[in-house]
Amino acid sequence: MLSKAYEPQEVEKRWRRHWEEEKTFTPDMSAPGEPYSIVIPPPNVTGILHIGHALNQTLQDILCRHARQKGKKVLWIPGTDHAGIATQNVVERALAKEGKRRADLGREAFIERVWEWKKKYGGQILGQIKALGASVDWTREAFTMDDNLARAVRKVFVQLYEEGLIYKGKYIVNWCPRCHTALADDEVDHVDSQGMLWHIRYDFADGSGSVTIATTRPETMLGDTAVCVHPDDERYAGLVGKKLILPIAEREIPLIADRYVDMEFGTGCLKVTPCHDPNDWKLGHAHGLEFIQVIDDNGNMCNEEASGRFTGMSREECRKSIVEELRANGHLVKEEPLSHSVGCCYRCKTVIEPYVSTQWFVAASKMAPAARAAVPDKIRIYPDSWTKTYYNWLDNIRDWCISRQLWWGHRIPAWTCPDCGELIVSESDPDRCPKCGCTRLEQDPDVLDTWFSSALWPFSTMGWPDKQEDLRTFYPTSVLVTAFDILFFWVARMVMMGQHFMGEVPFREVYIHALVRDAQGRKMSKSLGNGIDPQDMIEKYGADSLRFTLAAFAAMGRDIRMSEERIEGYRHFINKVWNASRFALMNLPEDRAPEVVDLGTVKGLHNKWILSRLEEVKEEEDQALEGYRFNDAAQCVYKFLWNEFCDWYLELIKADMREEGEAKKEAQFVLYTVLKEILLLLHPMIPFVTAEVWDSLPGCEGTDIATQPYPEIRPQCRKEKDADEMSFVQEVISAIRTIRAELDIKPSYRLSVVLRPASEEQAALLEANRGFLELARLEKVSIDAGAHAPKASASNVVRGCEVIVLLTGAVDFQAEVARLTKEIGKVEKDLATLGAKLANPGFASRAPAELVESEKTRHADLEDKKAKMLALQKRFMEAMG
């Protein structure tokens, strides 16, 4: 027997172990069934599972478990990402506590140290995936630094190099002076900040006047090699080509013209520092300017010749000194505050320095068109609104800087010969220079951007390039489930690589889910400390509660505001599932499944009704999941279980269960069937509690719900007429309950009721099912259209049937008058809106005939109800005198 309240901890632990030990989620390659596959977006090894991961994984798990139920051969591959910068930073911080820096260890020892760290902590995040109940195949767990993934990386790199799609070159890149590495464009966060715009006067060398430039970065002026204006700017007409004296440096630089300059901004006069600004870099090349570097890789002033006395200062110190000096010597014309955005490192928030260096690039601009064309024909994006964003990014893509000056990552498979300078790019480590035979080859010190290996994830995790079996069966994957924040970092790049190397897109569909925010709508982050730790929630409320909450809130294209209260609320639901099951167990045979009954020919109206509704719910859930409407799927089963199965059906069969007989046998089998199927419908969302209950059902002991098929469809159980008749009985019961509650009659007091049916049919229906009326706790029921209505009574009308409750003794008569008046008021309000609608000539002529007809019927029914209630009220008032 199950315990009284559901205690998730022990149950979850057991099932987790069971699924892992039994390898339940390792697909049988020889089994039939359409393949269905997903690769998990690999969380960073440094990470701790946050609520966003929990959502991401819950949704994937729902899809996978559902697909399994539908008979598909399902593979869900788990894994983690080595997360170059992030992980290196974490380990460097740990070293710093020991007073060491990575240089103190040297490259090899440092990498060894990172691996140790990974072994120790990298498993943490996997444990959290397990805790959530994700039905991944642990035998295929992958890590982006695994040997076979490293081979994939090398092969891809070499091939792209040979095809001219990877190249090496000297460019201005985003440089983080703290992480000491280049960053890709999209690894730079733009943060709004309040800065200064300094106006500085540059005099002409011939003493014929001056121009004034405006800049936010005066420290870079030491590297200025020109000043630029717009060719059409009349203010500077005739001046282009003249020489200016660069203040402080006292160097001559030319005044040039280029259409790039915005005449509206500042003074319309731009200082050009080709080595320290990406735009100026372009101008420098276009105009053949000199390139003078004045800031080094640490963000300090360098180049004694150019920087002079400022050499060695940090960029910030230098800025201050230069401004002071300009102010002192009168070249500073104006200072004004300016809000602008500043590029920062997405990992450490340090201000990015545009920096000229030699880097490796992927010619993304050449690969983008194919990736663009894949959507929407080969890849469908849900919700569709992201398609535009995807296009927009690909249309404006620039080549992707993939080299990082880090130690942790896939080292670039390129070597240079110290003797002849030959560049060798090769899958295997070369032992000598093919050109001069030198054996002292030096490997490029850089590693690849983390996202380079991530881009190969859908096929590298399936064994490419070595093994083919998984690829043949499971590539392309069925769907990619991810949050929008990595649409660019990851999704678009996977498409490019998949197309290029597999000749096929990596996934058929992309489902973009919401971002989880806190109760105030802010992005959850460690720095804000507003995160909800899924681990805590699982311990407190159980994984099922967390999962169901996430599913219920996962409406498409919306952010989710998460709070603990909501998870607590859904824990009630899990408990409800548990207790409904306990009730069922108490009413079913203990050691065997109940006797089978033909479900198409059950007699009880309640049985016909619940079976009919069940059919509808099955279809609803299936369609909701088909369209990634997780919230609808969760909601429809939730309501069915709670508001129909528990609130009505279980109450209705209590009478059947009291004595042995046909009614009990029928109810037992229907109860058994409906409960089992509800469990199946809920299982993808709340796997643990459903597994536990299933295992304890008679006839199911020792079986695993995770391997059971989706409930069969039973068209013979669809009985809308019966279902509607049952609703009528329910409405009558509710009407009596409402009267009882509003007149403050004790629940324990048994009422007598007179029902005056509106038709022969109604009369027969009520007569046949009068036992159900017991749910309203009654003493005596008379069903008679001609019955005399007692004077001291309260009343209501349900589908034309008058419900008259006898009031004897201590009842507040005023209360009944008030209640009736209110009730009539409601009817009148409905009549008014409906009447206006019907009175509209356009409605009758243009609306569908069916609708007009049903509205007319409704109107007539309301009129009837109103008339009957007025009559009852009148009689009641007469009784009061």
Add this chain to the structure above:
RNA sequence: GGGCGGUUAGCUCAGCUGGUAGAGUAUCGGUCUUACACACCGACUGUCAGGGGUUCGAGUCCCUUACCGCCCACCA
């Protein structure tokens, strides 16, 4: 400067192809009715942001205004 999303009950949010506004939570009243107080029965609350349009009919489609939020962009 482009693009996207939001504005519905006190709070948090659902409302698919236009056809009587919904759930949870909160509040109020009543119940230990033999699965569940993590429960049961009942009640209350809405100019669906403002304005205009299309339509017989709009929370739902179109335009517009306001406020909030996000993304992208080489804003010196």
